Amino acid sequence: MYLGIDLGTSEIKVLLLDAAGTIVGTAGEPLTVSRPHPGWSEQTPEDWWQATTAAIGKLRDTAPEAFAATRAIGLSGQMHGAVLLDARNRVLRPAMLWNDTRSTAECLELTRRVPNLHAVAGNLAMPGFTAPKLLWSARHEPDVFSAIDCVLLPKDYLRLRLTGERASDPSDAGGTLWLDMARRTWSDELLAATGLSCSQMPRLVEGSAPSGTLLPAVADAWGLPRGVVVAGGGGDGAASAVGIGATQPGDGFLSLGTSGVIFVVNDRFRPNPAQAVHAFCHALPGRWHQMSVMLSAASCLRWFCRLTSVPEATLLPEIAALAESERQSAPFFLPYLSGERTPHNDAFAQGHFHNLTHASDRAALGYAVLEGVAFGMADGLDALRAAGTQVASLSFVGGGSRSPFWAQLLADTLNTELTTHVGSEAGGALGAARLGWMADGGVEAAVCAKPPVQATYRPDAARHARLAERLSTFRALYRRASPLPVAPSAQTSDLPLPACPTPCPCPASSSLAKR
Incomplete structure (x- = not known):
């Protein structure tokens, strides 16, 4: 075990x-x-x-x-x-x-x-x-x-x-x-x-x-x-990538948890900071990955449910019952409750509801939250594509993957096939267990097999076109929005900084460099 x-x-x-x-x-x-x-x-x-x-x-x-x-x-x-x-x-x-x-x-x-x-x-x-x-x-x-x-x-x-x-x-x-x-x-x-x-x-x-x-x-x-x-x-x-079997170059997943992540495996270090794309080492030797990150994803839904005192299990069916015309006329939500990383690198970005009317009920606002998160993920995917990463299909993991409605909304927004897997909600915990297995002698090819497919969500061209129009408005709203003034941090100044001893005493430096 x-x-x-x-x-x-x-x-x-x-x-x-x-x-x-x-x-x-x-x-x-x-x-x-x-x-x-x-x-x-x-x-x-x-x-x-x-x-x-x-x-x-x-x-x-x-x-x-x-x-x-x-x-x-x-x-x-x-x-x-x-x-x-x-x-x-x-x-x-x-x-x-x-x-x-x-x-x-x-x-x-x-x-x-x-x-x-x-x-x-x-x-x-x-x-x-x-x-x-x-x-x-x-x-x-x-x-x-x-x-x-x-x-x-x-x-x-x-x-x-x-x-x-x-x-x-x-x-x-x-x-x-x-x-x-x-x-x-x-x-x-x-x-x-x-x-x-x-x-x-x-x-x-x-x-x-x-x-x-x-x-x-x-x-x-x-x-x-x-x-x-x-x-x-x-x-x-x-770790989530290991759990979902995203271990080889080109493999990737979308994670919808507290934050939102699109993760794609690379065979070498490929930085692209200009688009606020993250480039990190993979948890497996000899591999790296690119990643787009939005700071508030499923946490936006939790925030809205707390604000309106409604359980997610009650709200999500209300959202799914909205007619297409009601979704098209829904308010807009900017999901920047904690600032944003990809692609804006804007620590002072703030969340906003736009286009509220007397007709804006709980379900319409809830839909705006789900859609706003999907639009933020679309911004991240576009940043990855600008960095040269091509994505045709992504596994879908994290707590948000439990919602079929949100999964289809994301597939339609991104115009990308999403696949959920049996046990995919386990995310990093499953990947951690697999890493433990390999540390005990398990062979990567056997340990890191992709879990069985649970459901596949394919984009609908008509819905994608309608969402693309709203995405354009969403992006314009971010450009127009400006946060309230924030008190600046203390003035930066050079600190007396000790130099790292030479040679560096870190015991792993030489051993990892040899690998």
């Missing part, structure tokens, strides 16, 4: 996979996000660990014998978050998350300090990434910054609690802006630009390689044998 643990923004998901590739059981535990100031987004790492242990308890109760036969564990998680640790592995402050936008000014400063940032890191400096968060910390919380002994990504904090090891993998590390993406190693230059060194980074292992073994105390508490292997794992997008 192989256990996958996926640390999302709103939930910890755990999944048990048998050696035939069948999902034996799943469980989850909710998480909450703290927003102490506008633009801030934080979680307490201890909450991740408590939620993980609770989810594991639920999973163990559903399949105790199968759970006890676990041989390896894989990890998946939300990317870019900054977990700051002191020399005793104590957390110094709440983790700043991927959708935290406080470090906008620091992005400009980082780009100024490292003129070749885009060529090395493969991405624009965006406030969601980890490196700008550390510049913000140095400027606004100097006592915290001076105490940092290690910076971990969210899933890697769980690894620390599981194994006692400070380790990460290239797919997740690529979201820091500290990774030399082509070489899959930490960059002395990029780290030095934020006042850090390789000695403060976790060692790197490939996602399908062992990173350590389960601590005896954890194994005993969970009812597992000693020596259970914990794989390197991957960032949530890369």
Whole structure:
């Protein structure tokens, strides 16, 4: 048996996979996000660990014998978050998350300090990434910054609690802006630009390689044998790709979770930051991927349901019952509740409803939300195509994939076939379990087979044409919309920055470079 643990923004998901590739059981535990100031987004790492242990308890109760036969564990998680640790592995402050936008000014400063940032890191400096968060910390919380002994990504904090090891993998590390993406190693230059060194980074292992073994105390508490292997794992997008079988160049998927992602596998590092397209390492050796990201996707629907006090299960049938003429006259919704990445790279973009009338009822507004997210995904797909990526069909994963109506709306909007798979809602948890399986000796070709097809959604030409007209209006509305003035961050100024020692002490630098 192989256990996958996926640390999302709103939930910890755990999944048990048998050696035939069948999902034996799943469980989850909710998480909450703290927003102490506008633009801030934080979680307490201890909450991740408590939620993980609770989810594991639920999973163990559903399949105790199968759970006890676990041989390896894989990890998946939300990317870019900054977990700051002191020399005793104590957390110094709440983790700043991927959708935290406080470090906008620091992005400009980082780009100024490292003129070749885009060529090395493969991405624009965006406030969601980890490196700008550390510049913000140095400027606004100097006592915290001076105490940092290690910076971990969210899933890697769980690894620390599981194994006692400070380790990460290239797919997740690529979201820091500290990774030399082509070489899959930490960059002395990029780290030095934020006042850090390789000695403060976790060692790197490939996602399908062992990173350590389960601590005896954890194994005993969970009812597992000693020596259970914990794989390197991957960032949530890369892990989801492994779970859906998107492992070879040209494979791709659309994920509709808290954020929205279109992910396409490449055989080499292909950066295109001009279109705010992300270029990252895959969780599998020797592969990379391009990715478009919108910051608010299914979270827009959750927000609207909270606002109107209606469950999604009630609202979605109301939306589906709208006539085509009602959809055509529905309001417009700009889904930028947390700013936006691809293609706008606009941390200050805001959500808007447009064209409201007395006839705008709950169903019409709900449709506008689903359509606005679909239009945001269309912007991302166009950015990928501008980067030279051709997409004919995409797997569809994430919580949003449970809605047939939303799936068809996306297929019609993107003019692209979408396919859901059995177990595709498991997303990163399934991919994490597969990475654990490979760390235990599983062969990639057998482990990473595409799951059985559940449903296929083919675009309708007439609906695509009608949606294209509304998409044109949607884009014009973004160009016209301007956010309210935002108080600027503290003035940027050079900080006294220590240089990374030479040679770099990072133990993974040389080993990964040889691969």
